Amino acid sequence: MFWFFFACAGPEVARPACDDVGDRAAAVAPAGVAYDDLAEGDPLPYGTPPQGGSPYSPFHVRTSGLVDLGEGASVRLVAEDIDGDVLLGDTTYELRMVCANVGDDAGSWVGSDLHQRFDGYDLDGLEGREVRITATVADRVGGSVSDSLIGVLTRM
């Protein structure tokens, strides 16, 4: 009796490489706005979040040069009122990012939108404030990188 077995070696799937690619860099922008498109003093949309509660602004962040953010990263968003030197919000997200392989983000770690909440403030109390948003992305081996933008809070 003879048995015939045929086997195929599995192909390697090409994965994009985001680890240790070039210098560390980060970019933050309002959700739906391309990175670097927001000039200082431009309107920064804020409003009531879809699920209710404190006002918020949605942002997206991309980064490169950090290690294995697909296994874990922390992204801290800090909002400061520039004129009054007042802290308006400080939120840290623990998440896993995705290594993009298409478009302008190819080769960078990205994720979905992140919400900066302004706890303790109502909509009227935020209108027209000039704020600095700082996003700091950190990997699990001690590396981190930040980016900031400045805009004027304007209702969505």
Next chain:
Amino acid sequence: MRTFSLSLAALALLAPDVALACGGMFCDAAAPVDQAAERIFFFFEPDTDDDGLGLLTTEVQISYVGESAGFAWVVPVPAEPDIFLSNDAMFTAVANNTTPVYALVTQATGSLQLGCATENALSGDFDSAEDGGNGVSVVSSEAVGPYDTVTLQAENADRLVTWLQDEGYAVPDGLELSLAPYVAAGQYFVALKLQSDKESGDIAPIGMTYPAAAASIPIQLTAIAAVDDMPIEVFVYGPARAVPDNYLHVQINDAAINWYDGADNYRDVVGNAVDEAGGQAFATDFSGTAAGSVLSLPSLDLDQMRGQPAPTSWLETIVFSGITASTQLTNLMLELVPPPDGVDPLDFLSCPTCYDVDSADWDPQVATDRFEADVLDVMEGQQDRMEAAPWLTRLFTTMDAAEMTADPVFVFNRDVEQEISATRTATSVERQSAFSGEALSRTLVLADARSIVVPDASDFDALTTLASPAALVIEDYSSKGEPEAVADFTEAAAADAEAFNAGCSDTAAVGVPVLLLAAGILRRRRTG
């Protein structure tokens, strides 16, 4: 003797509604995926007064096993809600109607086959609205079904937990951390506990209606009681297709589905795809017209039932009416007309008039009022909500507690492809023996036109090498415009399939050593 089996009725509900259309092919596999999951329904009525807020109704199935005194449920909401009792009939019926079905259609050559193609036819006693000086305000309280409910606001999470524990809500220490973001955001909290005379078997789905801009799951609070890879099904009724706003979306790789083994790994594939997307992503199971209600709600003569002197006849009127079965209906019937001692409840309900029951305390007026209020009115409310919404989207994910760090929000997007069928089809092109009908060769043709040659016609395990990546496309949706692709492996997967086919066609290099190995095994067996 007429019989009725509630358990069989429930089983029937678990089968997908499949319509068969005869053609020149036959379907040898049309497999619905496993359906156990946490389920949450949203019904969104758009804003009508330009305040940016619509009206959101949320209905949730609550899974709980344990002592009744140990049950407590807390959920944050953006505004004071109207709370009402729900019914699991809708959860089961809608889930079954929208469950992904994987249909492998065999297209035979070499011998004639006839068959069909398949298509899915597809009591609180709180002081109201006051802060007792402890930082917790009781906004309202009421009894809803088997629950005592209370709606609260709190200044800080520690005080909220302390208040709940003092009032007999069995919330665990450590809940403060999970509640803190919601307290800081000024949310309201709805807390439930079972009334003292109720048991854990009385736990029923609960519904809430409140103003909101969109649907959201307070998943950060869920983390405290989550299991690994917790499956979550979200059903969103609204004006258009619903998409995740702050979570990513995945299109799964159909090559990862084990088509030749009942397609029973769909959930694992989605789970892997979500992991590849960072753990915070959804797949769309179905998107299409809501097509009205899926509940069977027959017209019953309630006046006649209110005058029915025999409890078993009253019961029989219900069980043979064709009404959609539910746990709540079964429990109510058994409460109002208990079976005789020693009789299995489901046997009793299958033929109530086959048994004699004590009718001394029977009050058909009271029983019919309860049936109307606790079952009929609840189901009619569900039916009205389903019929009012033009579009239904079903989304699915699996999540670990560590991934529950941001609450997913779902928005409506009219710009993207609206219809996503629950039926996914592939074709197995087979050259068959004219004598035995046995497949001599098989090629799996996926919906995206990838052709994959099955090694040796039956070496289906080899196909698992094409199962990675599980996410063919990872994309980012918002309420407007097309999604933005984050990672796209479409071309890579097509190239993988071609490489796989090329490798399989070269059998000499791989087949000989395996043949020698097989011969060695045979020799050892003979001499052993």
